Amino acid sequence: MASFRVQGGKQLKGEIVPQGAKNEALQIVSATLLTAELVTIHKIPNIRDVLKLIELLGDLGVEVNKLGDESYSFKAANVNLDYLDSADFKDKAASLRGSIMILGPLLARFGTAKMPKPGGDKIGRRRTDTHFTGFSKLGAKFEFDSKTSFFKVDGSNLKGAYMHLDEASVTGTANIIMAAVLAEGKTTIYNAACEPYIQQLCKMLIRMGAQIEGVGSNLLYIEGVKSLGGTEHTMLPDMIEVGSFIGLAAMTQSDIVIKNARVDMLGIIPDTFRRLGIKMNIENDDIHVPAQDHYEIESFIDGSILTVSDAIWPGFTPDLLSIALVTATQSKGTVLIHQKMFESRLFFVDKLIDMGAQIILCDPHRATVIGLDRAFQLRGINMTSPDIRAGVSLLIAALSAEGVSTIHNVEQIDRGYQYIDTRLNALGAEIERLDSK
Numbered sequence: 001m002a003s004f005r006v007q008g009g010k011q012l013k014g015e016i017v018p019q020g021a022k023n024e025a026l027q028i029v030s031a032t033l034l035t036a037e038l039v040t041i042h043k044i045p046n047i048r049d050v051l052k053l054i055e056l057l058g059d060l061g062v063e064v065n066k067l068g069d070e071s072y073s074f075k076a077a078n079v080n081l082d083y084l085d086s087a088d089f090k091d092k093a094a095s096l097r098g099s100i101m102i103l104g105p106l107l108a109r110f111g112t113a114k115m116p117k118p119g120g121d122k123i124g125r126r127r128t129d130t131h132f133t134g135f136s137k138l139g140a141k142f143e144f145d146s147k148t149s150f151f152k153v154d155g156s157n158l159k160g161a162y163m164h165l166d167e168a169s170v171t172g173t174a175n176i177i178m179a180a181v182l183a184e185g186k187t188t189i190y191n192a193a194c195e196p197y198i199q200q201l202c203k204m205l206i207r208m209g210a211q212i213e214g215v216g217s218n219l220l221y222i223e224g225v226k227s228l229g230g231t232e233h234t235m236l237p238d239m240i241e242v243g244s245f246i247g248l249a250a251m252t253q254s255d256i257v258i259k260n261a262r263v264d265m266l267g268i269i270p271d272t273f274r275r276l277g278i279k280m281n282i283e284n285d286d287i288h289v290p291a292q293d294h295y296e297i298e299s300f301i302d303g304s305i306l307t308v309s310d311a312i313w314p315g316f317t318p319d320l321l322s323i324a325l326v327t328a329t330q331s332k333g334t335v336l337i338h339q340k341m342f343e344s345r346l347f348f349v350d351k352l353i354d355m356g357a358q359i360i361l362c363d364p365h366r367a368t369v370i371g372l373d374r375a376f377q378l379r380g381i382n383m384t385s386p387d388i389r390a391g392v393s394l395l396i397a398a399l400s401a402e403g404v405s406t407i408h409n410v411e412q413i414d415r416g417y418q419y420i421d422t423r424l425n426a427l428g429a430e431i432e433r434l435d436s437k
Contacts, residue, residue: 160185
């Protein structure tokens with residue numbers, strides 16, 4: 001288990017380029033299974049979860065070639081379905097949350113799919129019902145063995161159908177879209193997720209020959225086609241990294257320019273951080289966050305405490321609530337952070353409290369943050385990263401703190417942020433990676 005040793009109190013300065021979007025990558029890479037033709041993808045982030053998915057596709061028989069630091073080609077002409085029954089597949093797929101994204105493509109193209117219950121962050125209940133309910137609407141039949149935690153899905157005769165999703169799940173919507181593009185007839189998906197990741201997936205599939213209408217809305221119409229061809233695709237910058245860097249700049253009183261941020265696809269992320277008092281300037285497609293001695297949280301018009309909560313797109317993404325929370329600890333004012341989706345995602349605040357932050361954990365979903373307004377600096381401590389987003393929040397706290405902090409289990413951070421220590425050190429941070437012995 002690797003660790004970061006972080007010397008806090010350093011002001012950072014310079015430019016940083018966001019990696020490709022992790023959540024988009026898991027869908028886009030899986031979609032290469034939909035065709036036997038060549039698919040080239042650019043801006044793939046070099047992070048554990050994505051690299052493990054690419055390795056899994058290679059094990060399935062997909063011809064994978066690395067073309068550059070962030071570019072790969074995929075050719076799924078000779079997929080070996082027997083691999084799905086192997087112990088190696090069960091072990092690898094069970095350790096990767098994103099492995100569930102191969103179900104839709106396998107069902108669509110080969111009429112069958114198998115999958116162990118996927119792993120991932122321990123941030124609360126993460127049900128997969130939306131995926132399987134959608135597949136069932138298309139005519140698939142599935143079995144779940146509770147003893148082995150293994151799914152078997154038969155999709156040999158998929159047909160288009162109308163469905164109203166019980167939740168606007170991003171991964172669920174993506175999986176159903178990938179299953180429906182090769183299903184016979186018309187599929188209507190109501191209450192579909194419409195995040196930029198879904199829009200990107202749909203645009204890629206349309207270039208491959210799919211017929212999809214309603215892209216960008218929560219109502220999608222898909223007319224199934226016989227087959228899909230190859231394409232070339234470039235992924236968006238990771239909006240979660242962009243938000244993380246905004247919070248980092250504010251917490252460390254740093255002057256940072258976030259390059260090529262695709263501001264047009266960030267939704268309300270910039271405005272949400274502005275409500276926390278953070279100044280930023282949009283310059284072409286770059287975000288400049290100037291050094292600030294103080295930043296003050298807004299109140300609602302009636303004077304009541306600001307609430308920052310997650311919501312389906314175009315609302316504020318739940319992946320940035322941890323960043324908003326840690327950023328608020330050194331603001332002036334009070335904010336209620338309401339994490340609606342996951343009941344365990346706020347439990348990392350005990351580490352921030354140990355560092356000197358004033359936070360009241362109201363219940364598993366809500367925390368009240370009373371900003372210190374830099375009257376007291378956080379202090380360095382020894383802590384462990386519980387998940388990707390909490391891990392980066394703790395790293396931001398450590399970089400702003402007085403003294404030295406040690407963060408263990410940084411493999412969690414590596415799952416979502418590529419070379420984060422190297423990239424931040426280039427801006428003036430002091431992060432030392434300590435390998436486990």
